[in-house]
Amino acid sequence: MEKSLKDHWEHIYGTKQPHEVSWTQECPTTSLKLIEELNLSKDAGIIDVGGGDSQLVDHLLKRGFTNLTVLDISAAAINRAKERLQSDADKVKWIVSDILDFKPNTTYTLWHDRASFHFQITEEAINQYLSILKKATKDYAIVGGFSTEGPKKCSALEIKQYNEEALQECMAGVAFHTIKTLRVDHITPMGGSQNFLFGVFQKHA
Numbered sequence: 001m002e003k004s005l006k007d008h009w010e011h012i013y014g015t016k017q018p019h020e021v022s023w024t025q026e027c028p029t030t031s032l033k034l035i036e037e038l039n040l041s042k043d044a045g046i047i048d049v050g051g052g053d054s055q056l057v058d059h060l061l062k063r064g065f066t067n068l069t070v071l072d073i074s075a076a077a078i079n080r081a082k083e084r085l086q087s088d089a090d091k092v093k094w095i096v097s098d099i100l101d102f103k104p105n106t107t108y109t110l111w112h113d114r115a116s117f118h119f120q121i122t123e124e125a126i127n128q129y130l131s132i133l134k135k136a137t138k139d140y141a142i143v144g145g146f147s148t149e150g151p152k153k154c155s156a157l158e159i160k161q162y163n164e165e166a167l168q169e170c171m172a173g174v175a176f177h178t179i180k181t182l183r184v185d186h187i188t189p190m191g192g193s194q195n196f197l198f199g200v201f202q203k204h205a
Helices: 002-015 029-037 056-062 075-091 123-136 164-172
Strands: 046-049 068-072 092-096 108-113 137-146 176-187 193-203
Touching: 029 056, 029 108, 029 137, 029 193, 046 056, 056 068, 056 075, 068 075, 075 092, 108 123, 123 137, 123 164, 137 164, 164 176, 164 193
Parallel strands: 046 068, 046 108, 068 092, 108 137
Antiparallel strands: 137 193, 176 193
């Protein structure tokens, strides 16, 4: 199962360009705004989970952040991001791993995930993801995914939709309280609209 999931994403990133996949954002405005509101120090450890070839890391580098990690199941996605960043790629730590296999050896000030969590559709996978998030995160988590008004699939894979209460309940279960939630419409490169729910959470002291 894990191998076939990895194969799925390697195929997607190996055969499609950014403008051909629904999740592409030239500028991840919502994520950047939410991160900015946390007023983190420039050396704060930030991990972008399921970051793929997202341009979030580009914009964080431009804003002076120096302790960035990108994790994705697809080596092809990460290689694409490295090629885009050129010499700046050396300023980022890259991890190729299924998030459920991730064994963090450090803790991060901020865990950011725009659309990896919603691929966890069984109770076991959800709990495993949340356990890893709790272990890896010192202070804050930003978690996004399709809302109850959004699509029911992504890249031909089933996803789990969330409303505000369900997402907050998940995070409360691993000792995070809610700072804010918001819904945004993502306009895909193909002109479609996908409703996302984002939550910003802080770990209990």
